[in-house]
Amino acid sequence: MTISVWLEGLQAVLQPSVLLFLAVGVLIGVMIGSLPGLSATMGIAIMTPITFWFAPANGFAMLMGLWNAAIFAGGLSAILINTPGTPASITQSFDGYALYKQGKGGLALGINVIFSFIGGLFSTICLMLFANPIAKFTVTFGPSEYFLLALFGISMMISVAGGDLLKGLILGAAGILLSCIGLDPILSVRRFTFQNTSLLAGISFIPVMVGMFGIGEVMFQIYSRRRKQEAAEQEAMKENLKLGKILPSAKEMAALTPRCLVAAIASTIIGAIPAAGGDIASIICWGNAKKLSRHPEEYGKGSIEGLAISSTANNGVIGGAMTTMMTLGIPGDAVTAILIGSLTMYGMQPGIKMFTENSGFTAQIMWLMVLANVVFLLFGLATAKISAKVLNVAQPTVWVAVCILCVVGSFALNNNFFDVIVMLAASVLGFIFKVCDFPTGPFILGLLLGGMLESNLRRALVMSHGSYGIFVARPISCVLLIMVLFTFLWPVLKAVFKRRNTIGQTEEK
Amino acid sequence: MRRLLKGDVIPGILTVLFGVFFYITTIVTPNLDFGAQTSDGVPGAGFFPYLLSGTICILGIFLIIRGIKQKGTIQYFVLDEELKKNLRILLLTFLGIIGFLILWKVTGLFLLGVFLFSFYLNKVFGRSWKYALLYALVLSLFIYLVFFKAFSIQFQI
Structure with missing residues (x-):
């Protein structure tokens, strides 16, 4: 990508219409992120089919604004009512709420905005710097590498998400199996279409995501509603403590920034690993910062440093997740999985082609990420004191709209009623998964990457005349294969080590 | 026996049924062969379906065994009074969605469906008549202006 591509990209995103869509996206993102139970994934899933009707730059402006703002806004409810708005803001409630109770709510909100901005901006700069070289590296990839890359993505999701390897494996396999519906990618044979022409093209990914994270999530919230807890949250909101000053002092900023930059580096790397999302990043960063802090005793009791680290980490993963998604076509989390669907809708394919055939649009996406961070910083600082009002929206009000x-x-995507049926079926499935404690991540990745997995495996075997040696003969394939095996074996090895330690400790006693 | 049906037993049974369904469908569908007929060792169109549905069946059996070993210590459906009330609301919500889709499919009147469905849901969630009516009106107007007028989507089936 040349300088002129970057400049043209910047010029394109500075158009008033794009900025307007970005601002609307930020506004929606703040509302979605701050309301407990509504996640960034749900927001992106619902908005993606709608943005399909916009020009690509406008559509992506809205999605980028929504995503970045929703992650930052998750901290609002974490700070004000001790309930994380999004899973990524879980550690913000540890220190943020304590600060609020101490009458430093304004400062907590200010730190949340500023350090979410720093984390988000840092990871976006990493995306801008490293995406192109990584994408160039993938030029050497053949079907065997792409097969193992997809398998690595799914295996990571299975071993990380939910912590239940067996259920993860089941849903990963179920997702891949459902991706087989439609025409076979090599021989064009009909599979599981049941004489239904709507199934010939396979199961649309976006309606599944909309159902699973939209109505499915609403159904689960209705099912698991606890009125006592809701009443306690309402009481907490009524308390309306003084917020105090919003901006941290220059001395505080100088003390916090270096530590937060370390957290930004760590969270960007964590974000780039498939399946490791903002919640994992913020827990790891917060835990390690506590170990290395001069005042670890303050963590969890209103530590400004702890809150700043958490805020940096949850937005820091975004750039990392985008890097993996845009260069390798492997989603880092559920949001990037939907964004792959969104890019596909616009006729683009994540991977090297994004940096050659669609380099202009790729640059625009990266600039939109930068602008989204700037817009939510300004918006967040300007509205910090009134942002608490968003939390007054009752859950049933949101459920109806969702x-x-x-x-x-789901209908607007292709003007197809069948997509609505798929969405509804996915919502029931999503609800059952949540109730029975099945991790949805492997299913989503299986469904999304199943086609890539199968077509590349079969192409690789056609190339090697049926010899599986192709997966070890090529160096990158071999490394990826070791990574996949390690990912699957790690939980087993961990359990063995744990058991040995326990036996050792018992014997010592 | 009831204790054994708690925890992962029922999800395990459902998993096995899911796997068996796809395995049988693969067997009875013509041209879904495990290997391709063109060259040795190259997978056919049935390679993934056979492999995955078989794997799901086996993993489902493991899940059932795990569920039996749990001996009722893990429960996914603990029906207390509040949850029973929630289930009723959940069922009414789901029926509402089905009703909305049937109304839309049969009459083609999408906007009327939106109005009635949002009014109905608000009432299910215990909102007042006035609130439910106002909400339904505002939401229908929003859908009309944004999707019908701005995006020109014709919600015709």
């Missing part, structure tokens, strides 16, 4: 928008969104 149900309607899911139906509208």
Whole structure:
């Protein structure tokens, strides 16, 4: 990507219409992120089919604004009512709420905005710097590498998500199996279409995501509603403590920034690993910062440093996740999985082609990430004291709108009623997964990457005349194969080590 | 026996049924062969379906065994009074969605469906008549302006 491509990209995203869509995205993101139970994934899933009707730059401006702002806004409810708005903001409630109780709520909100911005901006700069070289490296990839890359993505999701390897394996396999519906990628044979022409093209990924994270999530919230807890949250909101000053002092900023930059580096790397999302990044960064801090005793009791680290980490993963998604076509989390679907809708394929055939749009996406961070910083600082009002929206109010928008969104995608049926089926499935404690991540990745997995495996075997040696003969394939094996074996090895330690400790006693 | 049906036993049974369904469908579908007929060792169109549905069946059996070993210590459906009430609301919500889709499919009147469905859901969630009516009106207007007028989507099936 040349300088002129970057400059043209910047010029394109500075158009008033793009900025307007970005601002609307930030506004929606703040509302979605701050309301407990509504996640960035749900917001992106519902908005993606709707943005399909916009020009690509406008559509992506809205999605980028929504995503970045929703992750930052998850900290609002974590700070004000001790309930994380998104899973990524879980550690922000440890120190943020304590600060609020101490009458430093304003400072907590200010730190949340500023350090979410720093984390987000840092990881976006990493995306801008490293995406192109990584993408160039993938030029050497053949079917065997792409097969193992997809398998690595799924295996990571299975071993990380949920912590239940057996259920992860089941859903990963189920996702890949459902991706087989439609025409076979090599021989064009009909598979599991049951004489239904709508199934010939396979199961649309976006309606599945809309159903699973939209109505499915609403159904689960209705099912698991605890009115006592809701009443306690309402009481906490009524408390309305003084917020105090918002901006940290220059001395505080100087003390916090270097530590937070380390957290930004760590979270960007964690974000780039498939399946390791903002929640994992913020827990790891917060835990390690506590170990290395001069005042570890303050962590969890209103530590400004702890809150700044958490805020940096949860937005820091975004750039990392985008790097993996844009260069390798492997989603880092559920949001990037939907964004792959969104790019596909616009006729683009993540990977090297994004940096050759669609380099202009790729540059625009990266600039939009930068601008999204700037817009939510300004928005967050300007509205810090009134942002608490968003939390007054009752959950049922949101549930009704989500149900309607899911139906509208899934239909609007292709003007196809069958997509609505798929969405509804996925919502029931999503609800059952949540109730029975099945991790949805492996299913989503299986469904998304199943086609890539199968077509590349079979192409590789056609190339090698049926010899599986192709996966070890090529150096990158071999490394990827070792990584896949290690990912699957790690939970087993961990359990063995743990058992040995326990036996050793018992014997010592 | 009831204790054994708690925990992962029922999810395990459902998993096995899912796997068996796809395995049988693969067997009875013509041209879904495990290997391709063109060259030795190259997988056919049935390679992934056979492999995955078989794997799911086996993993489902493991899940059932794990569920039996749990002896009822893990429960996914603990029906207390509040949860029973929630289940009723959940069922009414789901029926509402089905009703909305049937109304839309049969009459083609999408906007009327949106209005009635949002009014109905608000009432299910215990909102007042006034609130439910106002909400349904505002949401229908929003859908009309944004999707019908701005995006020109024709919600016709």
